[in-house]
Amino acid sequence: MLRSLFLYLSQANWAKDLMLRIGFARRTAHRFVAGDTLPEAIDSTRNINQRGMLVTLDHLGESVTDEASALQAADAYLELLEALDGSDAEATCSLKLTQLGLDISEDLCLRNMRRILEKARTTGNHVTIDMESSDYTDITLQIYRTLRDEYEFDNVGIVIQAYLYRSEDDMRALASEGAYVRLCKGAYKEPPDRAFPDKSDVDANFVYLTELFLNPQACTNGAYLGIATHDEKMLTASKAHVTTHNIPHENFEFQMLYGIRGKLQEQLRDDGFKVRLYVPYGTQWYPYFMRRLAERPANVWFILSNLFRR
Numbered sequence: 340m341l342r343s344l345f346l347y348l349s350q351a352n353w354a355k356d357l358m359l360r361i362g363f364a365r366r367t368a369h370r371f372v373a374g375d376t377l378p379e380a381i382d383s384t385r386n387i388n389q390r391g392m393l394v395t396l397d398h399l400g401e402s403v404t405d406e407a408s409a410l411q412a413a414d415a416y417l418e419l420l421e422a423l424d425g426s427d428a429e430a431t432c433s434l435k436l437t438q439l440g441l442d443i444s445e446d447l448c449l450r451n452m453r454r455i456l457e458k459a460r461t462t463g464n465h466v467t468i469d470m471e472s473s474d475y476t477d478i479t480l481q482i483y484r485t486l487r488d489e490y491e492f493d494n495v496g497i498v499i500q501a502y503l504y505r506s507e508d509d510m511r512a513l514a515s516e517g518a519y520v521r522l523c524k525g526a527y528k529e530p531p532d533r534a535f536p537d538k539s540d541v542d543a544n545f546v547y548l549t550e551l552f553l554n555p556q557a558c559t560n561g562a563y564l565g566i567a568t569h570d571e572k573m574l575t576a577s578k579a580h581v582t583t584h585n586i587p588h589e590n591f592e593f594q595m596l597y598g599i600r601g602k603l604q605e606q607l608r609d610d611g612f613k614v615r616l617y618v619p620y621g622t623q624w625y626p627y628f629m630r631r632l633a634e635r636p637a638n639v640w641f642i643l644s645n646l647f648r649r
């Protein structure tokens with residue numbers, strides 16, 4: 340029930356306006372967000388790199404409703420790529436298509452993505468397209484394949500969510516295409532005719548999809564999997580699979596969110612696995628923060644404790 344409440348609040352403008360005015364909310368959100376500005380994101384990336392981990396940077400933003408904001412979001416990514424190129428910090432990028440104008444026009448979004456991927460190509464960088472709610476799954480996959488096949492960008496990846504019934508077919512196709520995929524459980528509110536309502540089924544599907552995707556043939560085709568979870572059961576199953584089937588380390592990595600399960604991140608790193616942290620930055624933290632609360636309502640205690648801190 341709390342999960343549904345937070346997912347509802349993540350899209351409610353009145354709640355957003357209220358939270359943005361409250362100082363302690365912003366302070367609390369910073370447990371999950373590296374900072375408001377690009378220099379803070381670069382500093383954070385450098386620190387994480389020095390601790391032996393990889394980074395993907397997300398300039399926060401989604402669901403923009405005017406063309407100027409979509410262009411601004413694309414410009415922010417060009418600036419990010421430029422800044423990374425001129426620094427000793429190393430990170431790939433992650434973004435959302437609704438941030439780049441998908442709700443306004445597919446063409447605008449595609450143009451923005453092409454600008455970003457061109458720049459990323461010249462700086463030797465990689466961009467992963469986050470997956471949003473299931474209303475966007477088809478169009479997101481379609482834009483991803485257009486960029487990859489028609490415009491021949493080989494520096495773009497996509498996210499698949501284990502809670503969707505359709506994901507088995509999507510993962511099968513992407514494995515045979517030798518794609519770069521991040522697999523996560525899924526963070527949005529979905530109806531039972533599209534997504535498994537029970538967490539145990541989502542967990543079982545996550546393991547199944549990891550094993551389906553990371554097969555020797557797909558690895559030979561260049562398929563790459565970002566195993567994005569903080570769930571120890573998922574990590575144990577993935578590690579057993581890659582060991583049993585001798586899956587090369589160049590075909591997968593583990594991914595976790597900034598500010599979540601730090602000890603587990605370091606443990607995986609110490610076990611010799613590649614670990615990439617998803618590091619968001621920027622002022623548009625509200626919906627991202629609400630989804631983090633929805634995943635773990637116990638985080639509410641963390642908010643309440645901050646309320647009483649100066």
Ligand SMILES: Cc1cc2nc3c(=O)[nH]c(=O)nc-3n(C[C@H](O)[C@H](O)[C@H](O)COP(=O)(O)OP(=O)(O)OC[C@H]3O[C@@H](n4cnc5c(N)ncnc54)[C@H](O)[C@@H]3O)c2cc1C
Pocket residue numbers: 468469470471498500521523524525526527567568569570571594595596599600616617630631632634635638
């Ligand atoms: C790198 C990365 C990228 C992602 N990209 C997307 C995307 O593009 N689209 C999308 O829909 N979702 C995305 N997600 C979110 C994902 O779908 C899940 O909602 C989220 O990862 C929680 O699921 P879990 O696998 O950690 O398992 P869970 O079963 O939810 O959690 C396992 C354990 O992890 C810890 N944990 C999990 N979440 C939190 C939290 N918020 N705060 C504190 N502890 C927590 C708890 O200890 C919990 O018991 C991404 C996740 C990661 C790690």
